[in-house]
Amino acid sequence: MFRLLPQPEPVPVTIDGRSHLAQRGETVASLLLRLDQPSMRRSAVSGALRGPYCMMGVCYECLVEIDGRPAQACMSRVAEGMNIRTGLAP
Amino acid sequence: MRRAYDLAIVGAGPAGMAAAMEARRLGLDVLVVDEQVAPGGQIWRGVEEAVRERRAAGLGSDYLAGAEPVETFRAAGADYWPEAIVWHVEDGFRVTVSRRGAVHTFAAHRLILATGAMERPMPVPGWTLPGVMSVGALQILLKTPGAAPTGPVVLAGTGPLVLALANQLLAAGARPAAILDTRPPGRALRALPLLPAALASAGLVARGLAMIARLRLARIPMLNGVSAVEAVGDTQLEGVAFTHRGQRKTLQAAILALHDGIVPNIHLSAALGCAHDWDEDQACFHPRVDAYGDTSLAGVAIVGDAASIQGVAAARHSGCLAAVQAACALGRISEQERDRHCAGALRALRRARAIRPLLDRIYAPTVRHEAIPDHVILCRCEEVTAGDIRAAVRLGAHGPRQVKSYTRAGMGPCQGRMCGLTVSRLIAAEAGIPPEEVGYPRARFPLKPVTVAELAAAGDTGPA
Numbered sequence: 322m323f324r325l326l327p328q329p330e331p332v333p334v335t336i337d338g339r340s341h342l343a344q345r346g347e348t349v350a351s352l353l354l355r356l357d358q359p360s361m362r363r364s365a366v367s368g369a370l371r372g373p374y375c376m377m378g379v380c381y382e383c384l385v386e387i388d389g390r391p392a393q394a395c396m397s398r399v400a401e402g403m404n405i406r407t408g409l410a411p
Numbered sequence: 412m413r414r415a416y417d418l419a420i421v422g423a424g425p426a427g428m429a430a431a432m433e434a435r436r437l438g439l440d441v442l443v444v445d446e447q448v449a450p451g452g453q454i455w456r457g458v459e460e461a462v463r464e465r466r467a468a469g470l471g472s473d474y475l476a477g478a479e480p481v482e483t484f485r486a487a488g489a490d491y492w493p494e495a496i497v498w499h500v501e502d503g504f505r506v507t508v509s510r511r512g513a514v515h516t517f518a519a520h521r522l523i524l525a526t527g528a529m530e531r532p533m534p535v536p537g538w539t540l541p542g543v544m545s546v547g548a549l550q551i552l553l554k555t556p557g558a559a560p561t562g563p564v565v566l567a568g569t570g571p572l573v574l575a576l577a578n579q580l581l582a583a584g585a586r587p588a589a590i591l592d593t594r595p596p597g598r599a600l601r602a603l604p605l606l607p608a609a610l611a612s613a614g615l616v617a618r619g620l621a622m623i624a625r626l627r628l629a630r631i632p633m634l635n636g637v638s639a640v641e642a643v644g645d646t647q648l649e650g651v652a653f654t655h656r657g658q659r660k661t662l663q664a665a666i667l668a669l670h671d672g673i674v675p676n677i678h679l680s681a682a683l684g685c686a687h688d689w690d691e692d693q694a695c696f697h698p699r700v701d702a703y704g705d706t707s708l709a710g711v712a713i714v715g716d717a718a719s720i721q722g723v724a725a726a727r728h729s730g731c732l733a734a735v736q737a738a739c740a741l742g743r744i745s746e747q748e749r750d751r752h753c754a755g756a757l758r759a760l761r762r763a764r765a766i767r768p769l770l771d772r773i774y775a776p777t778v779r780h781e782a783i784p785d786h787v788i789l790c791r792c793e794e795v796t797a798g799d800i801r802a803a804v805r806l807g808a809h810g811p812r813q814v815k816s817y818t819r820a821g822m823g824p825c826q827g828r829m830c831g832l833t834v835s836r837l838i839a840a841e842a843g844i845p846p847e848e849v850g851y852p853r854a855r856f857p858l859k860p861v862t863v864a865e866l867a868a869a870g871d872t873g874p875a
Contacts, residue, residue, distance in 0.1 A: 322542075322665055326557040326583060327464040346460060347556035355558055359541035359647055365823075366794040370646045372541030374791075374829075376548035377453060378446060379529050379676070381792065381824040390512070391860075395551075398448055 323355045334403040337410040343399035350376060350383045350394035353407070361385050361394060362408030370409075384408070416442045416490070418737050419506060419519035421497055421679065424452020425477070425723045426715025427525030428484040429730030431491075437738040441489040442517060444508055446496045450481045452527055453547065454723055457555035466557050469582035471575065473618075473723065474554070480727075498857040499869060500683060504710065507869045509861065514868035521710045521737045524680060525730060528673040528716035531695070532829050533568055533778055534787050534797070536641040538669065542648030546576045546670035553579050562665025563588040565651045567640045570672045570774045574622040581629055589662055590626070591637040591653055593671075593777040605769040615722075615766050642667050671776045675717050678828055682854040683708060689847035692771040693720055695832060696851040702757065703736035704729055712736065724763035728756045780833070781840040789837065790830040792823020800834060804841040811835055811852040824860050827852045 330345035343352045350373045360370035373383040376395045383394040386406040420427045423445035434441045455477025461467040467475050499507040507516045530545040552558040564587050641652040652661045674695035686699040686707035697719050704712035712733040715726035739749040785798030795818045803817040821827030831852040839846040
């Protein structure tokens with residue numbers, strides 16, 4: 322869905338148990354979008370798939386679990402060894 | 412605990428940075444807290460990195476212009492806490508932030524809120540589908556980390572940011588599939604009487620025309636008078652349906668970028684209890700401020716887009732004015748010195764604001780609340796539809812608090828940031844009450860969801 326414009330500067334992270342290379346400085350939301358994953362959780366009310374809308378911390382659609390804590394993916398910069406769990410993990 | 416700062420500034424965008432630099436010039440002890448990782452706010456988001464990586468030019472001259480203020484701000488000598496999210500403010504003032512998993516409380520004699528704007532939520536059918544985002548979201552991705560969409564992108568709505576994004580996408584090699592302008596026909600003509608006054612900001616007018624010209628030259632399809640935009644798809648966005656010249660049309664899309672203008676983010680000012688007024692021209696609530704940004708609360712000033720959408724030049728001047736006023740209020744300079752100091756900034760602020768009536772009229776919001784279909788979700792967090800809210804209004808819920816009690820609209824994690832304005836406007840439309848009488852939702856601390864551990868840690872003081 323999205324591609325990187327600058328040179329790759331890889332940062333290894335885990336998403337739902339799988340290893341991926343993030344770009345240094347990007348947010349978890351940006352990484353998920355670049356991995357063609359526009360949805361990262363299910364609505365608490367209907368179970369409908371939801372993904373980031375505002376990318377700036379206002380809409381709270383991008384809630385994921387990072388290193389065991391709930392966090393907004395769009396406000397969380399990737400870090401080496403980060404363990405990300407989306408709401409879609411089996 | 413460390414002694415109180417003279418001045419704490421929330422937000423390191425253009426207005427916040429300008430306030431910090433001016434306050435430092437006047438010798439004040441300043442702390443700037445900001446939730447992003449680097450200074451610049453949204454308009455200059457990640458500009459340092461973009462310049463380092465040599466990709467700032469494609470984002471436009473307005474963006475590149477942020478590099479210098481950011482550099483000067485860093486050298487100004489203010490304490491600066493990035494990644495700090497304010498979630499509690501007490502009188503006096505004691506401010507609690509969460510930062511990188513830890514909680515910190517600090518004291519300041521005066522506050523300047525420079526928390527900026529948010530996009531006006533644009534509820535259309537299907538807008539909760541993954542792949543539907545705000546125009547600002549795509550700009551953010553282009554700025555940090557420098558990510559461009561690969562599939563078809565459709566832009567829908569209206570506002571200068573739509574043109575800006577379209578140009579930025581073009582420069583990044585990601586041609587928009589179409590721009591759907593939702594302004595009703597005749598809008599531009601009705602705005603012509605305001606053009607003479609706007610020419611005081613001739614540079615901005617010229618840049619706007621140049622952006623349109625570039626898009627025409629690149630043959631980007633631009634449709635005017637579009638209505639009934641709908642995001643279509645099963646579990647994620649697949650296409651965009653809309654009405655144009657009386658016909659229903661559909662375009663394939665991987666991303667739908669919506670925009671219906673920007674509005675002050677009043678969440679913090681509402682939680683503090685500042686008085687707010689309804690702005691008819693900009694169709695939003697905004698805090699009541701005087702020429703220096705002072706609010707109805709002693710010691711609290713609001714500057715930049717958080718006070719009123721006036722553009723980046725006006726934001727910087729308003730930041731300066733509030734800092735000078737703070738110095739005067741703290742007894743560091745006399746009123747005469749303040750007046751002398753501020754005369755130039757006040758004039759510059761008036762000039763910077765000259766274009767606003769024209770822009771407000773041309774780009775007035777296009778969503779008509781009375782026409783939002785009943786099945787459209789307005790409160791995304793709790794999935795409360797327009798129909799649910801109308802039913803509550805008919806049962807007698809005539810204010811945001813009542814509607815919240817009846818329907819749960821505003822009770823989700825976003826705490827009403829995304830639905831507040833829409834709900835107030837829908838109540839106004841359904842009940843036939845003016846928006847200023849309906850009022851706005853009163854946010855409450857904590858300003859963001861916090862864990863019990865964070866609550867327990869609040870009140871422990873110490874350096875960040």
